[in-house]
Amino acid sequence: MSDASEVIVIGGGLVGAAVAYGLAREGASVTMLDEGDVALRASRGNFGLVWVQGKGDGMHEYASWTRRSKDLYRSFADVIRGGDGTDIELKQDGGLELCLGEEDFRANEDEIRRMHNQPGVGENDRVMLDRADVLKMLPLIGPEVTGASYSPHDGHVNPLYLLRGLHGGAQALGARYVSGAQVRKIEKDGEGFSVSTKVGAFRGGKVVIAAGLANKWLAEMVGLSIPVEPNRGHILITERMQPVIPMLLVNARQTADGTINFGNSHEDAGYSTRINPAKLAEIARSVIRSFPVLKDARIVRTWSALRVMSPDGFPIYRESESMPGAFSISCHSGVTLAAAHALELAPVILRGGFNERFAAFSPERFDAAPAA
């Protein structure tokens, strides 16, 4: 039996590591349990966007939480650099969602209208650009591009450096990191909890379950029902090229080195992370419609990873009522929300009043009986 920590964080991905880092910054002793190389690891397969536009359509609390995290990101990047020297390569120069055809254009326009004047979200500064405006930013778009929605808030990081910086920063503050610690059991242990893993048992005053898709069964052990399901995305990486896409797009980004990354596909494929060539072809076809000049670009790498999706796409945060001190944290935007998780959510875990503060993100919203 190891020494007890104040908090055990189950999960070493971007959500777990951000929470662990935030807790360590508050002075708490933390043990981070990482599943190891068998984990699904959305944190190593994602696109790295710090994305605001369109997030929270249907839940203004999520829109403002996203905006809050984005606002915190610059100072968060500085904090991480101060922690272990890691530069997360944060850029927040705005982003575009290109529209192919009239229907796409109207859909984005409608989304902007729906999200207009929602409480607490901040300035309504996402705008529609017509084709002529987009051409000025992206001279190589194809004839089917009708315009784009633009938000000055959107940006991106290097997600692998972000993960490394969170791990390094947490450990620099004394957090203990344990790899290969697949969790088998979470039990009440006196005032705190005992977590049994493949590499031994760990004791902690509180336990935070931030294990991505595994929250579905781990949170059951503390009396919570967390209905998260996998959603598969693919990413394609091209050879290095001359500048084709000088702006950040929701589905494409060209790095300083010239490679272009494409993503933003959705697929229900259970827990399989195999590559689906048909899906790759679909992404490629859509990219060529946006940028015909890319039809001869060579793809040098592809992969797929699983998003952690709730029924409505919004986060699920909850402290167990039956086992107070046990928390479940799930979301699909582990990159975008990392700053908020570290700087704003973690302190609430230590202070109390968690369920009041994050009432909007309670899983109880999925139990509401349909109106008779």
Place this chain on the structure above:
Amino acid sequence: MLRRLPEQKGRRVRFLFEGEQVHALEGDSVAAALLAAGAGATRTTPKSGSPRAPYCMMGVCFECLVEIDGVPNRQACLIEVRDGMRVRRQRGAPGLPGEAEDDPV
């Protein structure tokens, strides 16, 4: 300097590297043929322009990129030499279609 093993036999193949005739054996990869011919650097990098040559010989490192018959960024270690192939060094990132090619002369 790399040398062929003495027992290597096979049909002779001739191709062009930067306009110069190079001899190879059928079954050679373009990368192996260039190394055997002492071609030296086979590309310059897009970022710093520094010279590179084939390294991993198994398709993962992308150090051996060359232009073959007008198509840029081909992996020389994964492509067999053929008679009459026109191979050039890959100079940085390729131009976009429709742009003037830089002339190697």
